[in-house]
Amino acid sequence: MSHAHATFVFEDRVLFGEYNGTSDVMLPLMFDTKKGVSDHWRKQEWKDCDCGNDPVPCAAHTDYGGGFWWIGEACLVCRVFVGPKMPFDYDVDYVDAADPPKADVLR
């Protein structure tokens, strides 16, 4: 279980992804459903934003290691989490694994 589920919380929606706990890195692909995540699970697909639009803030949460989250940015056009992808270079907040933060953390 070195990979874990991720949730990306935006002002107006929630998207889902995959966290690589071995490398402690958030994989960038974001999906509307957990089924979408399952279809791409452990494929190590990598995509960067290349559209030139400004990213928007989101809270990135994973249930890995008991659960934690941090504030990052994502591109909703490219459907990728921009970063920071390696949270331990950054500040994280620990929460319950099953309890992603609410959108009010973005305000």
Ligand SMILES: [Zn+2]
């Ligand atoms: Zn983009």
